[in-house]
Amino acid sequence: MSEKQALLEIEDLHVRFPMRRNLLGRPTVEVHAVSGVDLTLFRGETLGLVGESGCGKTTLGRTIVGAQKATSGALRYDGTDLAALSRREQAASRRRIRMVFQDPFSSLNPRMTLRQIIGDPLVATGEARGAELEDRIAEMMRRVGLSPDYMDRYPHSFSGGQRQRVNIARALIVGPELVVADEPVSALDVSVRAQILNLLRELQAEFGLTYLFISHDLSVVENLADRVAVMYFGRVVELADTGALYERPRHPYTEALMSAVPIPDPSLKGRKGRILLPDELPDPSNPPPGCAFARRCAYAEDRCGSGEIPLADGSRCVRAEELDLQGIVGAQS
């Protein structure tokens, strides 16, 4: 990447879900799913977004594609604020940001044929019809490695990997620039995983796509991402180039995540072994002050428990500089 050009800027994004409301309909108890995320996606890159279940990474992805409303904060796409757009412009921007869903089963309507599913974005907006529609669907199916002969079949006759190809075809048929892939391979067999990842890589090169690749699987992200953002408790706690992050994480949470990656070669087993985190996540409707990870962190000090800790120099840890944390580079084949 010679010149980095920002495609999507996320500024202080908050997403809160109301749990309980008072008589006037105002939320009294809220869950903070995403609390203050700042991220920039550069054109043509793949940004990996990792974190454990419930850390807000899926909510962040859904907010970017417009499936979820942000409570506050801004999404700037190509310099324009998405929230400020008119309804029609928003519809147009949705064609530039597309999503590949996690579950290849529930994301495909069982009552629709592949033709209807893949062509839906074109039909819904009246962009193409008749022979042109059919040609574009067939073309897209070929690109993702599906035979156009399958066009009139229903999703139930396909395997998970093939279904995920359908999902990718539907996302790409409108010619997007940014694709949010929400755990696109986590529901798949290991043997199929590599095929789908390779397909994503090929399509990226062919169409010049930018990916936000959401996953809880660090080895998959290492494989695909240029940069990695680690999310914990609704915040990005670490952001770094993939190589640097895997070599020397700068946040204790990242280290703990990495220690959980299974290592196929026993002779390379890490120096420290698995870090088991005590305690559960803090209550998301009542976030603690200071570092949200402090209660579970082995390196925590008194100063970790107070004040807002910014994402300084790619890490939200106040002790980032003094700690020597263990990465997993070299442990992966």
Add this chain to the structure above:
Amino acid sequence: MDVKAGPSKTTEGIEETARPATASQSRLVWWAFKKHRLALVSAWILAGMMLVIVLCEFVAPFGSRHRDAEYTTAPPQVLKLWSDSGFGLHVDGYTSEQDPRSLRITYEANPEDRVDVGFFVKGEEYELFGFIPWDRHLIGPTDPDDPMYLWGTTTDGQDLLSQVVYATRVSASVGIIGVLLAFILGIVLGAISGYFGGWADNAIQRVIELIMSVPAIPLWLGFAAALPADMNPVTRYFIITTILALVAWTGLAREVRGRFLSLRREEFVTSARLDGSSHGRIMFRHMLPSFSSHIIAALSLSIPGMILAETALSWLGMGLRPPAVSWGVQLQDASKWSVLSGAPWLLIPGLCVVLVVLAFNFVGDGLRDAADPYKH
């Protein structure tokens, strides 16, 4: 090309190859439905009923206004093939006798008086489908002035068979049209309620609860009593149908709402929204088809309720009124024991109600079972 996910997938795959892989949902349902013997028989009965509804002027031996004052409350005749005067389809005429004290007339079959019966005979003129003038009847006396009352006559001297045929058109169509109206209401309101949620859901659910909490019969009676008595029968027919539909949509709306609520969270709905589909398109093109077979099943299961409602209302004298003829109107005749003891054939409309209601129920059951993906 891909490795199958697990054993369950593999068995599914084998099953799939035995059938064409592109079999549509409706075809799968039909395959399952055919195995339900009772439902299949019922479906044929209903098909016959539809034919009667469409061709009722042709099927009925006499017109709806036909009245024979000479033969009131005459018993059914038996079709015979052979008599002293030779071979041929015929019925025996009547001899009547009036009891001098009770004034009741009793009829007896008179083998001497042969009434020849034929198919496709000339009879009263009518207009088929409302515009094709014709005078042939499926079955009837070769001389239209002769009495041929296969199911007997009513207290007014009308041919019961013809009356039942005309009543079938009215009663069954009240059921079908009423249910269709109720379903349009129920599906649209249920869909809005389940899909959008929030205040729309709240408002619709409270209205449903309100309607459901009022006992149905007084509610119908209340509506029907508001209609002027001298109303034209056709208008009255449509208004009664609408009244029945306005009370009946609630159950379906709840069912549809539940389906929409559970589907709303599916990812394919989110993805349809991201594809740029409008809400209407998502509701009726993406979500509704996933349970359309259940709706069809529910449809045929709720027609009986509608037919019974119309019958009850008309029987009570608040629904359709003579000269309009429906099963309920006919059964008014049979509500007096003094009449019924001498003329049990007046209960035939009741048997029709039972037969049609059962048939709709069996077909609905069969469809529901066939549409259930967990059964096969």
